[in-house]
Amino acid sequence: MSNYYAGYFFVNNFQTYGTIQFKIMRNMIDIYKVENGEQLEQVRIFWREFADLLKSRLHEYADRPSFKEYMKNYEDEIANCMPGRFSTPAGCLLLAEYKGKTAGCVGLMDLGDGICEMRRLYVKPGYRKSGIGKNLANAIIEQGGGYGLCFDAAQYQ
Secondary structure, eight states: OEEEOSSSOOOSOTTTSSSOEEEETTTTEEEEEOOSHHHHHHHHHHHHHHHHHHHHHTGGGTTSHHHHHHHHHHHHHHHHSOSGGGSTTSOEEEEEEETTEEEEEEEEEEEETTEEEEEEEEEOGGGTTSSHHHHHHHHHHHHHHHTTOEEOOGGGO
16 A cells, blocks of 8 residues: 655554555655565665765774774674564564665654654665755654654753
8 A cells, every 4th residue: 555645744543554555756755664574685785885985984983992892782683683672563664766766764663651763764875965864863753652652852962
């Protein structure tokens, strides 16, 4: 089932339907929940690209033991623990397509006690500045709200 919406907000219950899609007609953006192994592998590919981006932009931290440990744990999570805390009932992974090509992803992680966190929003370089990141962020916020969760922003204030 597809839902079409010409704007930046999606207001439908993701839990009601199997594969949820919505299109931003102006931008030709599709956002949908990850529901199979092929889609999950695409998220892994994007998150490895995200890790490479972190390493290249934070090269001054690359030799620090804490950064090395973080990256080791990050790769272990991608390889062995997905979807893990990104799975339903209170977590999810979303993929975005732009004109039929997979362009980005984001995760919703359940932290427990009704709290969730948006994790690893990533858009491939060739698709940036097309509204995909904003649409992924809005969709994951809607998803968290649909689960009755609130986002943990206190640690960033």
